[in-house]
Amino acid sequence: MRIAEVSKQYDISADTLRYYERIGLLPRVHRNASGVRDYDETDLARVKFIKCMRGANVSIEALIEYMQLFAEGDATLAARKAILEEQRDLVRERIAEMQAGLDRLDYKIAHYEDLIVEAEKSMQK
Numbered sequence: 001m002r003i004a005e006v007s008k009q010y011d012i013s014a015d016t017l018r019y020y021e022r023i024g025l026l027p028r029v030h031r032n033a034s035g036v037r038d039y040d041e042t043d044l045a046r047v048k049f050i051k052c053m054r055g056a057n058v059s060i061e062a063l064i065e066y067m068q069l070f071a072e073g074d075a076t077l078a079a080r081k082a083i084l085e086e087q088r089d090l091v092r093e094r095i096a097e098m099q100a101g102l103d104r105l106d107y108k109i110a111h112y113e114d115l116i117v118e119a120e121k122s123m124q125k
Contacts, residue, residue, distance in 0.1 A: 001039045009044075010051050017047070023060070025050055025067055057094060058087045 007014045020026045026046055029037045039047070046067075053063055066083045069076035 001044065003037045003039070006039050006044065006047060010047050012047065012051060020047075020050060024064055025060070027071070053087070056087070056091050058091075062087055 001009075003014045003017055006012070006017060017026070021029060026043065029039055029043055032038045050063060054060075062083055066080055069080045069083070
């Protein structure tokens with residue numbers, strides 16, 4: 001699959017895909033005889049993984065470390081698991097912070113709804 005197709009399928013710019021390759025998140029993508037990147041299923045699985053992890057706000061640095069360990073093989077299983085656990089804990093913290101913000105918004109909206117009802121009652125008098 002060409003870079004434009006991958007870009008469209010995963011909603012990631014071609015520049016971002018090239019950047020991921022340049023910094024080592026993606027290994028060098030095979031190129032066809034014309035020199036055009038030709039993403040295979042393994043590359044696509046990695047793009048999907050990276051997109052998911054970035055969507056969870058996992059840092060580029062943590063992903064680079066994870067992918068480097070992944071390339072080293074099964075001897076790094078425990079280290080990779082530790083990275084994922086650390087990132088999961090950070091995501092849980094962000095979720096808790098966001099939930100607190102959402103709860104506060106819900107509270108304020110309910111308060112305004114009460115004020116609007118009261119204002120409407122006083123206008124009818």
